[in-house]
Amino acid sequence: MTDPLTSGDFVAPVVRFAPSPTGRIHIGNARTALLNYFFARKHGGTFILRFDDTDAERSTEEYALGIEVDLAWLGVEPDRKFRQSERFALYDAAAEQLKRDGRLYPCYETQEELERRRRLQIARGAPPVYDRAALKMSEAERAALEAEGRRPHWRFKLEPETVYWRDLVRGECHIDCASLSDPVLIREDGSYLYTLPSVVDDHDSGVTHIIRGEDHVTNTAVQIQLFEALGGRAPHFAHHNLLIGADGQGLSKRTGALSIAGLREVGIETLAVAAMAALTGSSIAVQPVHSLPELAGLFDLSAISHSSARFDGEELKALSQRVLHGLGYEAVRDRLEALDIVGHKAEPLWLCARGNLEIFADIADWWAVVEGDIAPHGLDAEFARAAAENLPPEPWDEATWGAWTSALKQATGRKGRDLFHPLRLALTGREAGPELAKLLPLIGRPRALARLSA
Ligand code: GLU
Numbered sequence: 001m002t003d004p005l006t007s008g009d010f011v012a013p014v015v016r017f018a019p020s021p022t023g024r025i026h027i028g029n030a031r032t033a034l035l036n037y038f039f040a041r042k043h044g045g046t047f048i049l050r051f052d053d054t055d056a057e058r059s060t061e062e063y064a065l066g067i068e069v070d071l072a073w074l075g076v077e078p079d080r081k082f083r084q085s086e087r088f089a090l091y092d093a094a095a096e097q098l099k100r101d102g103r104l105y106p107c108y109e110t111q112e113e114l115e116r117r118r119r120l121q122i123a124r125g126a127p128p129v130y131d132r133a134a135l136k137m138s139e140a141e142r143a144a145l146e147a148e149g150r151r152p153h154w155r156f157k158l159e160p161e162t163v164y165w166r167d168l169v170r171g172e173c174h175i176d177c178a179s180l181s182d183p184v185l186i187r188e189d190g191s192y193l194y195t196l197p198s199v200v201d202d203h204d205s206g207v208t209h210i211i212r213g214e215d216h217v218t219n220t221a222v223q224i225q226l227f228e229a230l231g232g233r234a235p236h237f238a239h240h241n242l243l244i245g246a247d248g249q250g251l252s253k254r255t256g257a258l259s260i261a262g263l264r265e266v267g268i269e270t271l272a273v274a275a276m277a278a279l280t281g282s283s284i285a286v287q288p289v290h291s292l293p294e295l296a297g298l299f300d301l302s303a304i305s306h307s308s309a310r311f312d313g314e315e316l317k318a319l320s321q322r323v324l325h326g327l328g329y330e331a332v333r334d335r336l337e338a339l340d341i342v343g344h345k346a347e348p349l350w351l352c353a354r355g356n357l358e359i360f361a362d363i364a365d366w367w368a369v370v371e372g373d374i375a376p377h378g379l380d381a382e383f384a385r386a387a388a389e390n391l392p393p394e395p396w397d398e399a400t401w402g403a404w405t406s407a408l409k410q411a412t413g414r415k416g417r418d419l420f421h422p423l424r425l426a427l428t429g430r431e432a433g434p435e436l437a438k439l440l441p442l443i444g445r446p447r448a449l450a451r452l453s454a
Contacts, residue, residue, distance in 0.1 A: 013045035013208045017076075018198065020052040021063035023253030024261050025070050027316075028213070028243040031277040031309075035240055036211045037076045038278070038296040048205055049078035053085045054192045070260035074274055075292040080205070084197045091192055094200045094230055095185070098156065103229045104185060106152030107134035108145045130155070130181035151189070155182040156196075156226060163221035168209070168238035169304050175221035183222050199223050203232040211301070214239040240304050241281045246312030258313070267359030269327075271295070272320035281309020288322040290331065325355045335360060341367045345442050352438035366434065370442040374429035376454030379422050386411050387423065387452045394445050401437040426451050 015036040019025055025033070040047035049071065053059035064083070071078070084091075098104035109117075118128045134155070142152075160178035167173045185196040202210065217239045227234040244250050251258055263273055271289050278295060279286045282303040289295045329347045336346055341363065353366040368374060379387060390407040392400055405423070409415055424436060427448060433439070440448065 013040060013043045014048065014206050015040050015045060015209050015211055016048035016050050016202070016205070016207055017071075017078075018050040018052050018201075018212075019067055020055065020058070020194075021060060021067060022055065022058040023063060024066050024259045026251045026253060026260065027258045027263065027273060027277050028251040029253065030070070030074060030260055030273065031240065031243055031280075032212055033071060033076050034074065034274055034278045034295075035238075035299070035301065038299045039209065039211060039301065040079070041293075041296050042299075045208070046079045047076070048207070049081040050201060050205075051083040051085075052194060052198065053083050054088075054091075054194070054197050056085070056191075059085070066261065070264075073260065073264055073270060075270065082201075082205075084201065087197070087201065090204060091197050091200050094196060095154070098185075098229060099154075101229065103157050104154050105135055105157060105182075106142065107155050107184075108137075108142070108150050108152050109134065127179060128181075129179065132157075132182065153184050153188050154186040156185050156222070156229075158182050158222065158225055163224050165220060165224060165234070165237055167217075168211075168236060168301050169240055170214070170217070170306065173217065173220070173237075175218070177221050177225065180222065195219065195222065195226065199226045199230065202235060203227060203230055207235050209236045209238060211238040211240065213242050215242060238301050240301075241307065241309045243277070243280060243309045243311060246310065246314075248310070263316075267320075267361055268316060269320040269323040269360065272316060272323045275323070276311060276316050276319055280311040281305050281307070286311075286315070286319060288319060288326055290326060290328070321358060324357050324360060327354065332360070336363065339364050339367070345370055348438070349442055352434045352442070356432075356434050366439075369428045369430075369433075370439065370444075370447075374451070376451065377425040377429055378454050379426050379452060383412060383414070383422065384426075384452050387426075388449055391445065391449060391452070396441040396445065398437045398441065401440045404440075423452075426454070 017033040017036050019029060019033075037047050039045070049068070051059070051064050051067075053064065068081075095104060114130070117131065121128045121131075134152075135157075158177040158180060162174050162176045162178075164172070164174045183195060184193060186192055201207075220237055220239075224234040242250060245258070253259075260273065264270075271292070274292060274295055275289050276286055278299050282299075282305055284298055284300075284303050287298075289298070329350050332350060333346075336342070336350065339361075341349070349366060349370055350363065353363060356366070357363060378384065387408060390404055390411055392403055392407075405419060408423075409419055412419070420436075421431075424433070425431065427436065427443060428439065443451075
């Protein structure tokens with residue numbers, strides 16, 4: 001078999017992320033988006049964002065816009081973007097072609113009839129596969145039903161053969177289409193189910209690799225037959241394992257669990273979400289990264305493991321902190337500016353306080369410590385006087401704290417926690433925090449003096 005990456009049947013890959021805008025995306029959807037995006041970037045290809053919004057009842061504009069916001073936050077930038085709801089003419093043309101070729105046929109069974117037949121088949125020990133009764137109907141029988149007001153749904157006539165593909169994650173795969181029911185492509189009301197628009201679009205937009213969750217493995221043989229029925233060739237497939245929560249449950253867009261928007265709101269770092277989404281359930285250790293390209297470089301489809309990818313929220317929180325603690329000033333300059341953390345103290349404050357942050361927004365509290373007001377935590381009068389008297393003159397640097405506390409120790413006989421803890425509390429209003437040797441010069445003498453005697 002030819003190697004799909006080197007066989008020369010495409011110049012640069014075209015991939016797509018195709019969410020239905022029926023909810024906000026969660027970290028599992030982000031996994032699919034990122035794997036596609038990384039693949040496109042790695043091979044100089046194109047990444048398409050396609051909204052599978054043919055279900056007009058459940059799809060909303062708000063969700064579509066929300067998903068774009070979520071992807072932008074993750075750093076995933078589509079090269080192309082379109083919506084299926086704008087492309088019905090294409091699907092109609094494909095449906096017509098299939099009808100002409102006898103591959104799409106009308107069926108009039110109701111749900112109840114189908115269910116009854118299914119039960120009979122199971123009772124007889126036969127596989128519950130659609131019996132193609134509709135194919136045997138005469139023109140007159142169909143006309144009679146139409147006259148009663150019955151409308152058909154349309155099924156794709158499968159070739160009764162085994163379909164093979166070499167999955168870029170799962171290796172050799174095959175599905176015997178003789179054991180499948182002919183899938184319904186069009187409902188009674190004329191609306192399309194997912195399959196036809198998806199294949200038409202993949203074909204029309206020149207998709208070379210379909211990278212998606214393994215919940216779609218079972219659709220693949222049908223889709224390969226449909227590509228071929230439409231005169232095309234199926235692209236390559238890669239079905240990645242699905243992320244599941246610590247409780248062993250899958251994630252659902254409908255419940256909003258672990259949504260990207262929700263994670264962003266509680267302050268989880270983008271790069272932690274991305275690293276967790278991409279690397280969980282692979283042979284590459286989940287690790288803090290400094291940029292999306294760095295993560296893209298680590299990643300490879302062949303690293304995805306075959307079992308499911310379990311992760312838990314606590315691990316994500318911990319990873320987020322590790323990411324945060326490693327972010328350089330340049331990486332956060334804009335975000336600091338958005339919090340009005342600017343000027344010559346911004347960078348040294350970031351570097352001294354980042355290691356103490358749980359979430360990024362906490363930096364504002366440390367900015368208040370060096371630039372704003374904090375609730376006073378006075379010292380006892382005698383110690384306060386000694387502390388103020390021994391405070392060295394400016395200019396201050398990182399040696400000032402040591403010089404000051406040595407002098408204070410001499411003057412008061414205090415040492416250890418007795419000496420340091422009240423000073424920390426008075427200067428920062430907090431029990432713990434960044435090194436005072438670094439913080440003190442940022443607080444500056446006037447503020448320090450005022451806080452010591454508060
Ligand atoms: N809209 C489908 C989904 O979200 C796309 C599946 C596919 O990638 O083919 O599951």
